[in-house]
Amino acid sequence: MKTILAHIQLMRPANIITAIADVLAGFAVSGAAVQLFSAENPESGALFYQLLWLILATIGLYGGGIVFNDVFDAELDKKERPERPIPSGGASVLSASILASLLLIVGIAAAFQASLFSGIIAIIIAILAILYDSWGKHQLIFGPINMGLCRGGNLLLGVSAIPSVIQDFWFLALIPVIYIAAITMISRGEVHGGNKKALLGGAAMYVIIILALTFLGFVSKIPWWQVIPFVLLLTYFIFPPLSRAITKQEPQLIGKAVKAGVISLIVLNAALSSAFAGWIYGIIVLLLLPVSMGIAKKFAVT
Template sequence: MRPANIVTAVADVLAGIAISGFLGSEMVNYLDHLLPVLCLCLATIGLYGGGVVFNDVMDAKLDTVERPERPIPSGIISMNQAIVLGSYLLLVGILAAFTVARVTGFIALGITVCALVYDKWGKHRAWGPVNMGLCRGLNLLLGISIVMPALQAYWWMGIIPVVYIAAVTYISRGEVHGGNAMTIRIAAVAYALVYGTMVALAYYNEHLLIASPFILLFIIMINRPLWIAMKNPTGPNIGKAVKGGIIALIAMNAAWVAAFSTLQHALLVLILLPISMLIAKAFAVT
């Protein structure tokens, strides 16, 4: 299920909720409005967990050669058990989303379709990185959809995670056999577009001072391993760059919260970072 990654998916949803304005002091009494937030967190846990379980199901034969330590080829879990688990997680995710709003449920269905298409076909095609990015972009919109007028106003923000995750996925293709420096340079340009947009939106919302430390943390987290991989694009170095890019999503989401909400809310999201990093020591991220 990639539990460390699931924590980053929860951060996506929390960032979307902050962008929607749901956390504004005039709109929300925390206890009265806690249920839809919890349902969205449950939804993204199910959707992300189910998606990566089916990723291992689709890759089971390939993993027997390239990654025999994975749960299915190593015999820790059977193929049938994995299919049941993945189906259950996706179903829970979709149902939890529909409890919030009909549009939220349809977004969850979109995430499910995108995840399964990527698992079956996308990862081996040129459009695969964009396909994976769509999963994250829709995940951000899942959070924003908690306030429907906000979804209509900020739907375009779903494009930003698409660009970022497409870049991460693009370089991840060299994780097993190594990659090339040009691929990593292209990813670096995409990264720069993303944090440039973050700075622009924080400035537009007059939250640049609050958001700057979070944006800086995000830049450091993604560029340090990327620079090492650019100088020496071996499989292990690329793997570290991909892992760094995924875990850094929490810093990215904390920056979005700081750009649209308060410092306190951003710090609450950032607390997920050490939790994800700790879990990543015990479980696979990529």
């Protein structure tokens, strides 16, 4: 049981819930969410099964990518984070590598069940994830961008439910790219503290995200009052812990700011979803938040 729990911990299950929210948001952007709940749409059943395949795909892709992160960090974690599953002996580099590989294979295979285009996107996500784990995260500039591209690709994975829509809304993938880049910058002081410039840089990118979502709320076909409450909720979740981290620059506070940012991905996706499918669908996505927060009490997020 200890070994099983260690491998589940490697997968960061609370974070996987946020990846599911990415796909649900992309599904809304594509217009498939509106079609799914349309009583007159004969394709609703097919869209539902397609969504299930995409959810399974993102579980595999995110899980595999995050497990490989610990595999590549095994030696470093012996010094900085000995409590993690691999350095603590709960899992081995070999067992973690096998798990990560199987997860990525399942993710890619599931994506191909949804569509050929979804499968291609899944392969790109897997490559980006391994690139980040093995090399990208050590790069000052490209690292945050690399991680952001993984999340942007995850959003597009949801949009690929209707492939033709991607050419019209591909730029929306920049929202999770910038958001994740912000979290990645903030996390650089998580072990040793300090790094105020990175914290301020992350805060600046958060502001860009809030402004972008607000703009989207006012220009989309959905009434603005269905979108803005989600944007305000996102602001409430991410800025207070980041403000405390900037003030004291202590590792523990920075860790809390990172955790808040990761969990709040669900709120971001709820805001994005509401702009394309209305507040009810936004609430459906937001319901993943207490699930993720509950799991986060049992398993590490960062």
